[in-house]
Amino acid sequence: MKLKTRKRNGFDNQRRTTVPLESDIDLPNPIVADPQCLGQLLSNLLGNAVTHGDRSQPIQVRGFERSGELFLSVNNRGAPIPDAVRASLFQHFSRPGKQSSLQGLGLGLYIAAEIARAHDGELTVESTASADTTFKLRMPSQAQ
Numbered sequence: 001m002k003l004k005t006r007k008r009n010g011f012d013n014q015r016r017t018t019v020p021l022e023s024d025i026d027l028p029n030p031i032v033a034d035p036q037c038l039g040q041l042l043s044n045l046l047g048n049a050v051t052h053g054d055r056s057q058p059i060q061v062r063g064f065e066r067s068g069e070l071f072l073s074v075n076n077r078g079a080p081i082p083d084a085v086r087a088s089l090f091q092h093f094s095r096p097g098k099q100s101s102l103q104g105l106g107l108g109l110y111i112a113a114e115i116a117r118a119h120d121g122e123l124t125v126e127s128t129a130s131a132d133t134t135f136k137l138r139m140p141s142q143a144q
């Protein structure tokens with residue numbers, strides 16, 4: 001019975017996961033940017049934090065503006081990104097070979113980095129041995 005229900009709905013409830021999220025967004029002034037692109041960038045980073053991070057630990061999102069620049073970061077706990085993987089992280093199809101997840105095609109970070117560049121900004125990553133990964137966007141807050 002259960003299997004039938006799942007098949008009909010096309011959705012497996014038992015595979016649903018919830019991941020704690022903490023956000024600290026301090027952006028009182030409007031940001032000038034392409035809203036769809038910025039949304040896509042954030043979605044890619046959040047999706048990665050959920051997919052590749054430790055789901056029992058909170059994902060932390062921060063956003064603030066300083067000296068005419070927008071700073072946005074997504075932090076997750078979990079296994080650090082190996083140096084060899086990190087070197088080509090923002091290029092096409094840069095997934096580590098043996099990964100079992102079918103979540104994406106390895107394009108998410110490439111697209112996110114291109115969106116940052118299109119706004120005269122940059123996307124960087126810090127992944128430490130203390131099992132902490134942070135992706136950081138920095139771009140002019142009034143991009144043309």
Ligand SMILES: Nc1ncnc2c1ncn2[C@@H]1O[C@H](COP(=O)(O)OP(=O)(O)O)[C@@H](O)[C@H]1O
Pocket residue numbers: 044048049051052053076078079080081085089094095096099103104105106107108109110133
């Ligand atoms: N937040 C993260 N924590 C740990 N590893 C990550 C994180 N984001 C990305 N990665 C690593 O970088 C790879 C490339 O990410 P991405 O370009 O989004 O492609 P995809 O998620 O489709 O594999 C991932 O497969 C994963 O190995």
Ligand SMILES: [Mg+2]
Pocket residue numbers: 044047048104106108109
């Ligand atoms: Mg991804």
